[in-house]
Amino acid sequence: MSDGTSNIPQVSIGEVIEKMSRLYTGVVKEHRSFRETPAPFLWGAPGVGKSEGVKQIADKLEQTTGKTVIVTDIRLALFSPIDLRGVPVADTERTFTVWLKPKILDLDPSGEVINLLFLDELSSAPPQVQAAAYQLTLDRQIGEHKLPENCLIMGAGNRSIDRSVTFRMPLALGNRLLHFEVKPDFEAWKKWAMRHHIHPWVVGFLGFDRRKLCKEELEAEQMAFPSPRSWSFVSNLLWILKDAKIEEIYTEIAACIGNSEAAEFVEWCKCQDALPDTEDIFHGRKTA
Template identity: 45%
Template sequence: MKPSRALAALHTLLGIRQPVFLWGPPGVGKSQLVAQAAAQRGMALRDIRAVLLDPVDLRGLPRIDATGRTSWCAPTFLPGPQDEAEGVLFLDELNAAPPLVQTACYQLILDRRIGEYALPEGWCVVAAGNRESDRAVVYRLPTALANRMVHLDVEADAEDWLHWAEASDIRPEILSFLRFRPRLLHVREADEAAFASPRSWAFASRILEAAPDAALAGDLLRGTLGEGVSAELLGYLERRASLPTPEEILDTPQAARVPEDPADLCAVCDLLAGCASPENMDAVTEYAERLPAEYGVLLMRDAVRRDPRLVEGLPFARWAQRHAEALL
């Protein structure tokens, strides 16, 4: 399922304290989904990397009490009575943990306790891991453990990621490139260590934000996205530099060049939508009228998504009236 649907499923399962396992390829955003669901529900989050644990780590250390009997001191990474009333105990990379560690999780996941420790009532267990088909280092999840959880398979989705990226200050050139080439959001070549994923596209955005010179940027992007995807992105960035600037379009909307190539049209729409404001909407709508219909709609939808005030002005109202059928 796509991430937005997985997020809705998480809300349902957290509400009933049902343990859940998120499956998906590396970099698809499983950990972020768990963090987002917890934050939206006002729940604390304990992120535990199961692969780093030994079986004894979960039970804790023994001590001798005043009566001479042995009791167990639970580790501080497990929530206790002094912690928040509600939270998520997130066992990330659970199926990458050795079988003995997975066995130690059986009782914690189903019975909400391990030895003398009991998980507080308001807390829920969520686990995540990669699939064997992802060529990740994993152990087969024992059926006795797997049967204790609901399983959700998360896949990368360009529409979902772009919606997140717009709110997360991802570079506009990456947004416009992936609108044109959404299938490149998650691509892995068999023999390459670097590959395109939602996570690595965020890395690529940070690299471009640092503004390295062209040669170094190429090397860094190849080491982030892989050879093939980075070549397409670099070619797109070169062409983007030759497009009319937003300032040129806003100054002369009736004379500014309208590109013919679909990738260039996507780039121009993204550039212009990013600087649209109530003060310059007359010029924006004039230029939108000169674009092919589907790109005019793309431009206006992106502009309104970034600044909802635009729908209140007369220029948008006039444009929307003329293109009502395309907006439906």
């Protein structure tokens, strides 16, 4: 069965950040409406950086527009269609039913604010909930609840080939979105890693073998595998357990990225640890 991503552009998360930031900055500076821009949807493997990319788009928009960007993260898989529309109650004259707005749609309409409504894991939501997203993505409302004019929408989800919980996206919803397949990109990840204090051994190892950044072809029962997310877990372990020898924390590392990748990483780190410091060589304290 096709995963539905064979006919869409493949981009790195860095390209997504650049393209969407440029588009939305243009909307603000040209005094256009966010209604004029279809909501982008990011397809990609678990941990490839889709959610982090949306946060970086928000940060970049703040820098380029001078506005405060508020990200509202909605995991639609946790909602029912009724949850999105709100709670039905009788009106004051007890003649009609009105719907109380759900708290997640209580967005700041201020002109100094941009609301970024992020529909994460949308492809994991059952069909009835995805159907409820039709009106939200195109008409920017659910029932009588309208989104403010300063609201933009983005979505993300896993592909069917990722062996995650996914439901086929209805074509009616798919045709309301801009589709991008996010592919692993070491250079974009490295820039992010340097800003977020990722351990030098992780950065060095992945620079040595960039293919290890993200494993896309997964076996059915493979729970631990390398991805930008799981490598950040490894980095945290290395900082926290900095006084332990690398071989002593092999098990914890393997729990993040799997046995085979952990074995390669640990052996690489042992070699790096055995190398003399270049400053010592330059100052004659070591010759080899």
